[in-house]
Amino acid sequence: MAEEVLLTHGAAREKELFHNFLRGEAGMKVFLDGQEILFREGTGEEIAARLQRGNLVIRSLEVNGVELLNASLEEALALDAPGKVVRITTAAAGDLLREAMREARDCYLPRLLAGLPEIRERFLEGDDRSVYTMINAVLEGLEWLDLTFRAYLRQGNFPGVEAVFTREYSLLAHKLQELETVLRGQLLGAACDLLEQEVAPFLEKLVPLAQELLGDAAGQ
DSSP, X not given: XXXXXXXXXXXXXXXXXXXXXXXXOTTOEEEETTEEEOOOTTHHHHHHHHXXXXXXXXXXXXXXXXXXXXXXXXXXXXXXXXXXXXXXXXXXXXXXXXXXXXXXIIIIHHHHHHHHHHHHHHHHTXXXXXXXXXXXXXXXXXXXHHHHHHHHHHXXXXXXXXXXXXXXXXXXXXXXXXXXXXXXXXXXXXHXXXXXXXXXXXXXXXXXXHHHHHTSOTTX
């Protein structure tokens, strides 16, 4: 009887391995922060549960040494690649938010502020295509800053900063609607005015807010 059970178990395991092979999962290796995890059905859910318990987020996903920039964990595990090795690197959610806020203060805000006068220069040169491209980049940057500040504010207690940010961004939102209107009318000179008179002061106000949230010396 025991032999029959062992044989049945062995056949079931062999069948499972065969189906894994057909799905491209045979030989797959999964590493979470350098620790190998046995791949089996439900591994994705197991990793997601670990991340949730530890308040962790995925910093990077690699398959066979190639980083996947816009892929989810499920997509990485399901990707068809011979001899697949999936490496998952995580970080504490708070640490990642702090890095994003420091990047906003030290890199993103200075670059946006420096780029606004260049838009006026391109307009005066008659390079309308560059003007549109640069304005789109500014709008994307504003969206990223909004998401970064709101996420950071949610994970801490910063009532003063939150009140200022919410008020200033609400005021800016109305000006961005004006910007959208002048862009539709191809009034690029008016668009440059709005960027310099409304967007630039908003960005300048974000610098001390980011500094207060980080609570450390600039550049450290």
